[in-house]
Amino acid sequence: MKKTREKTELSELTTGEKDNFVKNVLVTASSVSGMKTALEISRLGLKITLLEKETELQDNHADIVDQGTVEIRNSLLQKIEKDKNINVVSPASIIKIEGTAGNFSVKIKKDNDVFFQKYGAVVIAGQNLTETVPVFLNFHNTGIMSQQKLGRLLGDSPHTVSPVIRKAKTIAFVFNDSGENSRKLTMSGLKYTCLLKKNTNCEVYVFISHLIVDSGGMEKLYREARVLGVIFIKYNENYKIISNKNGSIGIAAKDIFLDADIELFCDILVIGEKFIPCIQEDGLKTGYDTEGFYQDANVYLYPVSSRRRGIYFVGECRGDQDMMRTNVDVLNAALNSYELLSGFDIHSGGNVKVESEKCKVCLTCIRVCPHQAIRLVPFSDPAQQEAKNVAGIFPEACYDCGACSAMCPAKAIDFEFKRAPLNEYSDEQILKEIECLKQDDLPVFCCAESAFLAAERAVEINLYYSPRVKIIRVPCIGRVDLIHLFKAFEQKVPGVLLAGCPEQACTHLEGNIRAKDRVKYARELLKGMGIGEERLGIVFIGPDMAHRFVREISEMLERCST
Amino acid sequence: MIVAERKPFEEIWNMISHYNRILVLGCGTCVTICWAGGEKEVGILASQLKIAGEKNNELIITESVPERQCEIEMIQELKDKEGNIDAILSMGCGAGVQTVAGIFTDIPVFPALNTTFLGMPEAEGLWVEMCSACGDCYLAYTGGICPVTRCGKGLLNGPCGGTRKGGKCEIDPEKDCAWVLIYRRLEKLSMLDLMEQYREPKNYRAVKRPGIIRATAR
Numbered sequence: 001m002k003k004t005r006e007k008t009e010l011s012e013l014t015t016g017e018k019d020n021f022v023k024n025v026l027v028t029a030s031s032v033s034g035m036k037t038a039l040e041i042s043r044l045g046l047k048i049t050l051l052e053k054e055t056e057l058q059d060n061h062a063d064i065v066d067q068g069t070v071e072i073r074n075s076l077l078q079k080i081e082k083d084k085n086i087n088v089v090s091p092a093s094i095i096k097i098e099g100t101a102g103n104f105s106v107k108i109k110k111d112n113d114v115f116f117q118k119y120g121a122v123v124i125a126g127q128n129l130t131e132t133v134p135v136f137l138n139f140h141n142t143g144i145m146s147q148q149k150l151g152r153l154l155g156d157s158p159h160t161v162s163p164v165i166r167k168a169k170t171i172a173f174v175f176n177d178s179g180e181n182s183r184k185l186t187m188s189g190l191k192y193t194c195l196l197k198k199n200t201n202c203e204v205y206v207f208i209s210h211l212i213v214d215s216g217g218m219e220k221l222y223r224e225a226r227v228l229g230v231i232f233i234k235y236n237e238n239y240k241i242i243s244n245k246n247g248s249i250g251i252a253a254k255d256i257f258l259d260a261d262i263e264l265f266c267d268i269l270v271i272g273e274k275f276i277p278c279i280q281e282d283g284l285k286t287g288y289d290t291e292g293f294y295q296d297a298n299v300y301l302y303p304v305s306s307r308r309r310g311i312y313f314v315g316e317c318r319g320d321q322d323m324m325r326t327n328v329d330v331l332n333a334a335l336n337s338y339e340l341l342s343g344f345d346i347h348s349g350g351n352v353k354v355e356s357e358k359c360k361v362c363l364t365c366i367r368v369c370p371h372q373a374i375r376l377v378p379f380s381d382p383a384q385q386e387a388k389n390v391a392g393i394f395p396e397a398c399y400d401c402g403a404c405s406a407m408c409p410a411k412a413i414d415f416e417f418k419r420a421p422l423n424e425y426s427d428e429q430i431l432k433e434i435e436c437l438k439q440d441d442l443p444v445f446c447c448a449e450s451a452f453l454a455a456e457r458a459v460e461i462n463l464y465y466s467p468r469v470k471i472i473r474v475p476c477i478g479r480v481d482l483i484h485l486f487k488a489f490e491q492k493v494p495g496v497l498l499a500g501c502p503e504q505a506c507t508h509l510e511g512n513i514r515a516k517d518r519v520k521y522a523r524e525l526l527k528g529m530g531i532g533e534e535r536l537g538i539v540f541i542g543p544d545m546a547h548r549f550v551r552e553i554s555e556m557l558e559r560c561s562t
Numbered sequence: 563m564i565v566a567e568r569k570p571f572e573e574i575w576n577m578i579s580h581y582n583r584i585l586v587l588g589c590g591t592c593v594t595i596c597w598a599g600g601e602k603e604v605g606i607l608a609s610q611l612k613i614a615g616e617k618n619n620e621l622i623i624t625e626s627v628p629e630r631q632c633e634i635e636m637i638q639e640l641k642d643k644e645g646n647i648d649a650i651l652s653m654g655c656g657a658g659v660q661t662v663a664g665i666f667t668d669i670p671v672f673p674a675l676n677t678t679f680l681g682m683p684e685a686e687g688l689w690v691e692m693c694s695a696c697g698d699c700y701l702a703y704t705g706g707i708c709p710v711t712r713c714g715k716g717l718l719n720g721p722c723g724g725t726r727k728g729g730k731c732e733i734d735p736e737k738d739c740a741w742v743l744i745y746r747r748l749e750k751l752s753m754l755d756l757m758e759q760y761r762e763p764k765n766y767r768a769v770k771r772p773g774i775i776r777a778t779a780r
Contacts, residue, residue, distance in 0.1 A: 362595035367686040409600035410590065483602060486609035492616070525606070528571030529614050 021102030022120040025337050026051060028094060031126020033315030033326045035076040040334035041123075042085040046341060049119070050080065051108065052090035096283030097122060100373060100397035101310030101340060107283065121337035124284070124294060125314040125330075130273040143168075143249055144241070144269045147188055154192060158199040168267035171196060172205040172251055174239060175272055183215045183322040185272040190221040192270070197228035204230045205264060207239055207253055216324040233262070241269070275320045285372050286311055287509075293319040299505045304332045307509060308372045309347070309397050312336055349373075350395020351417045351425075352405060357381060358412035359390035365404035365413060366391060370509040373397035374404060400425075401508030402479030406518075425475050430484055433472050437491040441470045442557055444497045445480045448473050449507040451499030453543035463550045466557055476500065477538075478511025485522050485536065495535040495560030497553065502540045512540055534559050563682070564592040564655045565689045566599065566675040574607070574651065575614055577672045581649040582620040584611065586674075587640075587662060588627035589654035596689055598675050599653030601627045607653065607674060631658030637665045644668065697773065698765055703756050705747035710764070712740035718761040 024047035027038045038048045080086050092110035099105045104119045130148070145153075153162040165171075175182070175189045193204045206225075211232070213219045226232070235253035242250045242263065250265035277292040286306040287296040294317045295301055304312040312333040315326040339345040354365075356379040366374045377392030391412075393404070402425055405413040415425040423429050437443055446452040452473050458465065474480055477500035488496045498519060500512040516538060523533040537559070539552045578584060586608045594600030608623045615621040624647065628636045631654030649670050652659040655677040663671040679691035694711045700718065701708055710716050714733035721741035724732030729742035748754050 358601075360590060360594050360600070363683075364595075364597075364686065409594050409597050409602045411601045411605075481602070483605045483609060486606055486613065489613050490609055490616075525571060525610065529575075529610055531613075 021341050021343075022104075022118045023047065023341050024049065024119055025121045025123060025341070026094075026104075026106055026117075026119040027123045028053075028125055029088075031316055032072055032076065032323075033321075033330055034123070034125035035073075035080060036327070036330045037123050037125055037314055037333050038086050039076065039079055039083065040330055041337060042083050044334060044338040046085065046120075046338065048086045049117070050086055050088045051092050051094065052088060053093050055091050094122075094124075094283060097285075097308075097311065098375075100394040101308070102396055104310060120341045121310045121312070123312045123314055123333045123337060124317050125333075126316040129276050129278045143267055144271060146273050147185060147192065147270055148273065150192055150268075150270050151188070154195055154199070156195070161199050165196070165202075165268070166200060168200075168202050170203045170205070170264075170266040171268045171270065172207065172264055172266040173270045173272075174207045174251070175211070182272060182275070182320050183212060183218070183325075184275075184320055186212060187215060187218055187221065187322060189270070189272060190218065190225050193225050193230045194221065194228055197225070197230060202267075205266070206230055206232045207235055207251060208232060209235060215322040233264075275316075277317070284308075284311065286313075289319070291319065293317060296509065297504050298509055300507050300509075304329050304336060307370055309399075310337075310340055347396065349398040349400045350393070351400050351415055352393050352398055352402060352413060353416040354391050354393055355412045355414070356390045356392075358410050360410045360412070361388070361390055362409060363391075364407050364409060365393075368403050368407045368514075369398075370401065370403060370511075371397050371399055373399075399508060401476040401511055402474070403476070403508065403511060403514060406479050406481040406514075424473070425479060427481075430472060430474070431487060433470075434484060434487045434491065437470055437488060437493055439492045441468050441491075441493055442466075442495055442497060442553065442560065443470050443472055443488050443493055444499055444553060445472050445474050445477060445484070447477050447500040447507075447511070448475050450501040450505075450543045451477075451539075451541055451549060454499075454541055454546050454549040457544065457546035458550050461546060463546055465550045465553055468557065469553050476506065476508040476511035477515040478506075478508060480515060480518070482518060482522055482525075486525075489526070489531065489535075495537065495556060497536075497556045498538040499549065499552070500538070500540055502542055505542065563595055563680070564657075564677060565596045565679050565681045565691070566593050566655050566677045568598055568603065568607075568653075568675055569673070571610055571614070574672070574674050575611075578611070578649060578651055579615070581670075582618065583622045583624075583646060583648045585624050585626060585640075585643060585647045585650045586611070587631065587650055587652050587654065588625070589631035589652075589658050590627050590629045591631075593653060593655060593658075593675060594627075596683075597687065599655075601625075604653055607651070611651075631655075632661045634661060634665065637662055641665060696764070696766065700761070700764075703759070703761070704744045705751060705753065705756075707740055707744045707747060709740050709744065712738075712743070714740075717741070718764055720757065 025041050026049050027034050029035055029050050029052045038050050041048050080088065089110060092108055094106055095109050096107040097104050102120050104122055105116050106119055106122065107114060107116055153165050155161060173189055173193060175186050193206060196202060196204050213222050234256045236256050237254060239251050239253035242252050244250065244265060248265050248267065249269055250263055251269060252261065252263045255262050286294060286308055289295060289297045294313045295306060304314060306313055314329040314333045315321050373394050374391050375394065376389040378387050379390040380387040402415065405415065414427050415423060417423055434443065446455055455471050477498045480498055485496055498515055500515055501507060503512060506512040519536055519538045523536055526536060527533060537556050541548050541552065586604050588599045588601060588604035590600065597603065604625050604627055608625050611623050626640060630636055631652065644666055647669060649672065650662055650666055651672050651674050652662050653674045659671055659673045680693040680695055681689045681691045684690050691711055693708060696710050700710060709718055714731045715722055721739055722732065725739045725742060726732060726735055729739050731737040731739050745757065748756055
């Protein structure tokens, strides 16, 4: 009986939304990853529009990472040409993406034409540029060059080596100038060192701060370079570019193993490029990481998801990705978009509702929503007989975090569960739970995704915590409204604690940061009322930190009781 | 819209602590939108008052949020509550407080907000002043950027000469120099000749206080 009900519920969930979904996918190309994604999605039977910025499909990174890229690209191009599901549009670019998963309305610029097109999902692939490091400006014509230039001068056989390289006796490389973990540059750099050793007679030195060889084939390349006689020097801190009286350049750094400063003069110094994000205008509203590449730094988004359900990032636009990781991204993005559009992606959100009559159209919720699930929708008030635009939540993009509900200044947004008998996260429910608090209780607002699980775990492994602790489950601590905190203090409780996910690991992206700010503001207000700030606490704990959870609440109890 | 900010709780409490039956009156328009006096803030203030006055057993806090506090008709609807309250704590702008005081003639009305300026939200939770309501609009000549409000010194004829690097204001390095913004905008619109025109000293008496506007029926 129970199973049948679950099944019907599941089928309701899966069939409900996909019927309205547009069954095609937009992929931005300009890289191998984009083309690969298009082919993968095509294999799953969806229609694809491949958008290319340039006049024809190409790869910006062919120079840097050529792992047979030219051949790969040509074979991909042939396959795309034959594929009936793929429609290539070029030169064109995305200006803006409106709407929600399954029904994106994408504003596309083609030549001088701007038009809207409907897509079910969007895959952004390969959009970054390379930049030679600024140091080149000061050392023009001195023998400093980028890896791309070296690659061009080197060719791929002993006969194609340019005389410039042939003349050089000593060549030094610096791999890690472009920031951390540049796997691409490390790989191409290793390749060039091997080529140099094979095809010329020069000495090759490599300066590295840390060498990461976890990409496919990298370990092998590194070993090969060592066998061929490339000398690796591990330095710490910064290196300096120096020059002597003869005009030859060199590099000065501190060798970690020798624990000594060393200077090396060379004929050619090869410095790695820097990858910079190629984001001119943000019509995507999906956030960036600290370096400005697409995709926020949040564990729940990895590998390819974005803030907005139905938009995926693949390969180079996520930063400096090597081919192995890009391939994983490609498959993930293809699978995700297929799941979304064919209804296998069971989405449990969309239980937050706007009470249209109360909406003051202040746009707070639209600015707050981490998933861009709220837009203005027309609403005709039966009492006033006039149509106006009010906030509307689109269930297919909503993840039930309740950030909007906590922020709405007119209290127009609340949870309203479609099938649960308990309206668990609604204002009414939370306030009822607060009303039940006794004078000595410590209410702990627990994020359902982290702290609540930690609390459950603590019970499972028989960790003791005081029965005075009353756990109130919320979908995210960003849901906890100021009024909830004050209502709790009205019950004369000794303190209130909020427990949510650790930073950059909030299931709802910014809920914990919002809660932190809110607690800061609430403490100020409480201070004015003579309530010490120690009585309102906030902690960030993961779902498996049962011990820490118990420790934090007992510390909080101690603090409040004194 | 009108932007306001809540007064510190101590100040509000000092005004209101010796009254027992208090009506906390919000406003559903401008101050709701600027997070200062909407239904939520009314709830928070009411809750704060309840906590602060927990020793007073006779304390009764009621809450109400009319659509606009500055409309006589909308406040008149609350008139029947007058017998049951000792004081009103208005969370409207200055206009709202005075409208309420004009109708509730027998009980005191206190402001819970400081009405600060006319502005717009630049980001979530960040409001900036845009208009001084000077009654004599100059925006046609300054590329739609108001020097009266956004220039730290309210200058009408170009920047003061103290502009910092990066187009920041001499008085506050965090704020933009309005005249740099105006110049850039006029440059873009190729209307730089407006910069060269001399502006007479401003007639600050364009609106006599208190201002009254009588619009004829349309």
